[in-house]
Amino acid sequence: MPTSGIPGSRALARVNRSSLCRARVRLGEEVLETAFRQVAGPLAVPETPGAWWRGLRLLALDGTQFDVPDSVGNGDTFDGPSTGGTPFGFPQVRAAVLAEIGTRAVLDASLSGYRDGERRLAYPLASSTGPGGLVIADRGFWSVEFVHAFTTSGAHLLAGLQSNHLGTTQAELPDGSRQSVMRPGKGCPPPAAAKARACRRRRPTASSPSPRTTRPCTWARSYWTPSSTRRTS
Structure with a gap:
């Protein structure tokens, strides 16, 4: 666990990892989301290489999945891959993430269960864009509603298209x-x-x-x- 620069980090480094995990559970998701919202945001300055194109801040929108511990609660909440109705592997959280390309800083993220689509998770992220941003997304996100959500925020959009x-x-x-x-x-x-x-x-x-x-x-x-x-x- 990175602790460099944190006051009292030497003592923190000696704490058992499982203890930190249990303490995080006691905090609850609201505290962790609040902490994320306070630090999430763009970091690029005009001199940052790869962060700009013709004056537009380059942003990437993509989806991913995370394994979570194999517990009954996580299975009921998030679900996971299955074959023939039989679950296998770990429960998974699906996420849509908006990040700055030049710095890889995360501006916003939306989390839900394994069965939820990335496109639906992407809609709320439009509020974290605006004029001066160019959002780049793959073809799995494209729809008229998706375009409407992001362009009405003032952002530019570059997205892949399926042949149909x-x-x-x-x-x-x-x-x-x-x-x-x-x-x-x-x-x-x-x-x-x-x-x-x-x-x-x-x-x-x-x-x-x-x-x-x-x-x-x-x-x-x-x-x-x-x-x-x-x-x-």
Whole structure:
């Protein structure tokens, strides 16, 4: 456990790890969340390499899973992987995390059970973005509702697209990209549509790392909020 710089750290280093774990349980989740909220936030300064693109702060949104101790309480609360209805392995917590690319500082995070989707967990993180930020996310997050949540905060959005989420092309642009309109799925509330600029980029694959043999990957950058015609780039 890192204790360098903490007053009384020498005494703390001699404390049994299991004792610290039990003390953390007694604190409760509210205290730990409060501590997280007090320290979470961006750290990059204008001179930080890799943290900016054309004046925009680069932010990454991604999902992950954490194993938690195999207890009845954790199993009931979080669930976990199973096969044929039979659980195996540890219960798992699913998380969506918003982080600053240049410093890897975490700005916000949302936690839930194994069966909950990353996209739903990502929606609350939009409140931790704003004007001057460029949020980069993979194609698993994309939806009209997702675009609406993040662009209405004032942030720019660069997200991967699945092949069936390319929308309706409105215009082909000279640089090879296109302006598209994407509409929400059935049963979803407004916004009615999201306008975006879609382009294709090449990326290496596991079997073809050479730039000459890469396969196309479709991406989209939001240019308008769904509720207005305001250009956001």
